[in-house]
Amino acid sequence: MAARISTRAEIKVDETMVTGDFNKIIKTTDVGLVLGAGIYPKVPDAYLEIRYTMGLNNVDASELTLDMKNGNITLLVGYRLF
Numbered sequence: 001m002a003a004r005i006s007t008r009a010e011i012k013v014d015e016t017m018v019t020g021d022f023n024k025i026i027k028t029t030d031v032g033l034v035l036g037a038g039i040y041p042k043v044p045d046a047y048l049e050i051r052y053t054m055g056l057n058n059v060d061a062s063e064l065t066l067d068m069k070n071g072n073i074t075l076l077v078g079y080r081l082f
Helices: none
Strands: 008-013 016-021 032-039 046-055 071-079
Touching: 032 071
Parallel strands: none
Antiparallel strands: 008 016, 032 046, 046 071
16 A cells, blocks of 8 residues: 655656646555565575565546556665664
8 A cells, every 4th residue: 555645757748848746647545566575695684675566556537547557666685784
């Protein structure tokens, strides 16, 4: 579950840059599914993880009825301190 904080963006349309606040056309909440895997190499306390977040609901609130869903890939590299 995610909550919208801000929706500022720059969009290039046919060589024209459009910059603005898109709060009125993006819904305030987003529900997604996170899939991930990690490896813990022989280096003590080190780890490497990869996660994929797939948006499950349409976040478009405009009159255009677009199918907009969020998604991202995250790569984590870390070292445990405790």
